Amino acid sequence: MSHLKILRGSCARQIVNCLYPHSKNCKRPKTLISWARSLATKTVPVLENNVLNSPWGEIQVGNETLTEHVFKDFELWADSPSLTCGVTGRSYDYGMMRMMIERCAKALAGHLRLAPGERVGLILPNIPEFAVLIHGAMRAGLVVTFANPLYTSDEMRRQFSDCNVKAIATIEMFMPVAQEVSKALKDYKGTIWVGGEDDKAKGIHGLRSLLMADHDADLPTLNCDDVCLIPYSSGTTGMPKGVMLTHKNLVSNIKQVQCPKMMKYAGEKGKGDVVLTVPPFFHIYGFNGILNYNLVLGYHLVSIPRFTPEDYVKCLVEYKPTTLFVVPSLLAFLATHPIVKKEHLQSVETIMVGAAPTTDSMLEKFLIKCEKTKDQIRLLQGYGMTESSPVTLMTPYMYPHSKVGSAGQLVPSTQARVVSLQDGAPLGPHVSGELLLRGPQVMKGYWNNEKATKETVDSEGWLHTGDVAYYDEDYYFYIVDRTKELIKVKGNQVSPTEIESVIMELPEVADVAVVGVPHSLAGEVPKAFVVLKHNKKLTEKQIYDLVAQKLTKYKHLEGGVVFLDAIPRNAAGKILRNELKVLGGKH
Template sequence: MSTMRIIPSPYEPVEVPEVSLHEFLFGAGFGDRADAEAFVDGATGTAVTFAQLDGMVTRVAAALHERGLRKGDVVALFAPNSPAWVAVFHGVLRANGIVTSANSLYSPTELAHQLTDSGATTLVTVSPFLDRALPAAAQAGLSDADVLTLDPVEGRASLADLLASTAAAPPSEVLPSDTAVLPYSSGTTGLAKGVVLTHRNLVANLLQYTPMGRVDASSRILAVLPFFHIYGMTVMMNHGLHRRATVVTMPRFDLRDFLRVVSEYRVSRLYIAPPVAVALAKHPMVDEFDLSGVEGVFSGAAPLDAELGHAVGRRLDCVVLQGYGMTELSPVSHSMDERRPDDDLGGVGYGLPNVESRLVDPETGLDVGPGERGELWVRGPNVMAGYLNNPAATAATLDADGFLHTGDVATVDERGYFRIVDRVKELIKYKGYQVPPAELEALLLTHTAVADAAVIGVQDAEGEEVPKAFVVVQPGAALTAEDVMAYVAERIAPYKKVRVVEFIDAIPKSASGKILRKDLRAREQTPV
């Protein structure tokens, strides 16, 4: 009978207090940081201090309670990043409610699914999104009065109305085990699923992540990745609050705006996804701005190629780190340690405090040894409670021992340092060999004429699965399919060669930076 090979975190465990997220972040007050800027809108320059935010959160909670919100009711947030988003998010939690955060790019149908599935009773959005928000709300059975806006709209309740409430805030009724947020997983198979994250999950992950980086009251964090995604929500918004740092928000990524904000606000910490790293490493516009305030760049949400990361570090003269996580892990489970900047940037670092890992061969179900590939399984206080109203999906992901099966293939060395080498379900099987798309994508990005790339498996005329590369060419560069295939063939084992190339204007990606392989597969209607 096989035994588990549990890989513990190399860090001292953290003690997770039995409190709500609101109590954890706001309960002790803000001391000498009360009048410091907590959140700054990078687009307008509007700033909110910690004390002002605290007051806004209390007012929003009081107003929502006055409107009938009760413990366990769900409020959907469908809006781009702003200080107002933060105030409503924490106001809902302070009112004993639950936030479900919706992707800003959603169509009415996608939003309606999330509203219906989560049981949302209120939708908070912005006026430019009303053309999608109102039909979605109607489809989900919400009334027109259930749709509020962050900005003023004639005839519609807005944040300003909530802040004007003179009602008393309700007493806190939340237990640490209660649901705090319902983000929806990326839905690579079927419809997106609601991920049940408790107050304790979120508090735990903030404490687990803190030892891995140098974030304190002197830090200035740029939040361009969306708060609706758990990476933005935990690592930027809530961790910034926890560490009393200043967070500068951006509603969307635009390279010139991004560079302007980093320069103007002397941003010290950038949290990005790999597509932004490509721009930072390769785009000539970067040289037009003073980015000397940047001390650290942290990449997550998708694998960062080591060479690309080093190129960013050299260009910005800063530390570059990456970590690993998923929505179901609140989201961070593994991270490089800023105190150990010499670690291999091709890895994702160590298990966070309180995290236990296993690497299990997907075919045999047996734990593998150091250096061997296995599916990463994770256990810890940051692991989700389950998928909302979906016991079958929960049972397929969370086992009886409390380990979450990530679907990602990893290796670990003797020190406990992890590398993600691919997805279980994205491996291409060519003549029986396993071909990892991520490896080919990383190689393609080292070509000076390649701006971006993605790889999927497609069927050839013989019915064999072969690697196909989708390539975005750098502006002004010339590149042929033969050039791409030859470049890869010279640098890789023969069975891993790219055998089909398609040039494309942009690689489809989620808001968090993950390649949407299902969108690329949808382009493949006939065998090549």
């Protein structure tokens, strides 16, 4: 920590300077070295009952906490930029970032008097201070839950109340929601305002003043098995549930996706690569798969708080990123939007696609746009769940072009089984069934929900994904369907149960079912099937407007509303959603 000690003497001046906009560029030449493709199709030992091991061996799990692991080598690149806001140019180098995290931890423990194990809620877009607050909280032994800032106050209140949040960190734009939600939280200790000033009467603490003050606090000794993050996920079905992830879960997954054998030259420390990303840090993919992944490597991460074509292109021009983290809809934007020119993409060497699969045809369109060949740009894809921290499958850095569209191979220290949907029998190659996964990245369980935990993770530690998949003779996996009820809207999970519960608030409604229907841009959108009580009337607009009032935009009923005489159900009363999907296509 020698760099920390050097910085402390003038920390107040440096924090003031760094909390105001400035920008830095980090340009370093690098050469892409070819790598033997044969490594990507190694023989995988198959154990009893068709259990597959990763072809990439094992990782050393270790006992580090997340913040220790992410910043363990920061002194090697202390003066290099870590995180930059692509809109304002506000940027922190690694030395400053690490110092701010330490001071944030002491402020949370000493000034706000948050005790180890208590929960902190983040309502933040992708800004550099996101890393300061989330790692500062974890360094203080606190547990973080984050939410989509565009959630309504009802959605936010449900999550933060369930998790028993004691403090919220946010920006001015979302302060009204934070203040409204805080009224419902028991023993609430204060709101942290990024970019704002103290307001003691309202219990508001400006982040800048918290970091500049010298707070006396003894930070706890942490255990790698401690829960440090509780993101919310609908799992395979039902309402969103808190996913308990430990330091060990998150650190293990970073090590798995940075395995040198699998990710040679894509995960090499100290190269100083510039990474442009849009996927939100308040999603497990954005937080662990992008933010932490790149901070460990000492890369320069550029992001923007809210996507606009103009801001994104500005970042391409100004920062010349070598790597892009995208979701399929963003790759489609790059490939087809007229604002994106081939010269904007000349620096790009690697594209990592998450949240949903992309296709070979979309990659072809992108390559045509930037006038590059498949050998000049690597397209990497993966698969995961919030419950697995998130990555379980990933394409190696070098792999055959015929495998584009695959979710990849098992990451190190991960096992898989594909089992029959009818009787649970193990299945071999090229036969579709439910995908089961096991590894050190699998969650500890659902927060205060033992029943749901047992339904998702069995007694042998297998995570039942609810996804239908098969693997080929080279042990590349392909996701072909979902047994789970979730609707995937632009990579966001939407729980039908959550929308149904809102619609059932209408006294005229007797029954309701919501399913996902295909959409050309979003992948899927929700569609509601409603049964009205006898002699009651409602319009499609009334139902749409209620959902729009209560839930965030991507949960709106863009697929429409259909009125039925009865919802199709099986003998046990379970909604036959596949029948509704067929019916939905006819309207």
